Amino acid sequence: MLTPSNTSIAVAGSGLADIAGLRQLALDLDLPFLGTVDPRHVRNFSMLLYGDEQGLCLQVTGKGAPGPVRAAFDTGKAGYRLEHGGGTGQLIARAVGLQKTRQPLRILDATAGLGQDAFVLAGLGCSVTLLERSPIVHALLADGLERASLNAAAAPVVERMELIREDSANWLEGSEPDVADVIYLDPMFPHRDKSALVKKEMRVFRDLVGDDDDAPALLRAALVRATYRVVVKRPRKAPPVTGIEPATRLEGKTSRYDIYPIKALPVR
Structure with a gap:
């Protein structure tokens, strides 16, 4: 379990994401980087800028959270x-x-x-x-x-x-x-x-x-x-x-x- 933080958003990804790219994005945005995680199991950040096989999304954390929000133009x-x-x-x-x-x-x-x-x-x-x-x-x-x-x-x-x-x-x-x-x-x-x-x-x-x-x-x-x-x-x-x-x-x-x-x- 991660140490609790006052920061409400972090960067993370699934096992199918470009983890190196996400790590650089976290550096560019000065946000914590969590690596490969399941958003349902994150407790100390309310949101993730999350990468998966479909690209980048904004994902609320915790069980029962609404699905990801993306900037989608072809779907x-x-x-x-x-x-x-x-x-x-x-x-x-x-x-x-x-x-x-x-x-x-x-x-x-x-x-x-x-x-x-x-x-x-x-x-x-x-x-x-x-x-x-x-x-x-x-x-x-x-x-x-x-x-x-x-x-x-x-x-x-x-x-x-x-x-x-x-x-x-x-x-x-x-x-x-x-x-x-x-x-x-x-x-x-x-x-x-x-x-x-x-x-x-x-x-x-x-x-x-x-x-x-x-x-x-x-x-x-x-x-x-x-x-x-x-x-x-x-x-x-x-x-x-x-x-x-x-x-x-x-x-x-x-x-x-x-x-x-x-x-x-x-x-x-």
Whole structure:
């Protein structure tokens, strides 16, 4: 049994993982390295950045814990969309303005998370820059994109995605105006809606990264740097970002897109 630690996350892997690579990842992230372990038997860390035959994942420890969370682009919902397609009629596509222009858009996803929305937009022909400030989430994303690049169907989409490990507010502050046609934000907000905690990814991410308390400042910075519009994804019943009312909204069953136009998108 390992000595108890105040650190809540460590790096480990299964017997089928690249243990040398995981050891280096632990050094890079300055996290404890446990070697080859079974997550069900770990008691002194609440989460593991865990490698197995399917790549890197975030795994809650202990018996009865929910399954792993991965950045997956060729399986799950992303894989289904990749196989069956999805046009500009999708709510997110309408929100960023793909029905209004024939030009491929430059999208900045300033709160990348697991990259699912960025993958959808890249699949529709946009070039997408993903900013992620959490080093652990960045590691998950980098692993997912690398694995997807080996998939014949996903590889052309991944080529239109660039991942940067950076705090979005700092990155925007140091960038020039018109850094992207559209800046897309999906920040983690504090709320009491229990239904929003049902999803496994949401529960794990809240424990890992907390709330994005700087969202109002990030929105203000985005409005100065975007060329045509800023789009903010929110739970359907949640309030907008504090301080600035959106010009219009698009609502789905569970989520909503608040749209902050700057100027009209080019028709051609």
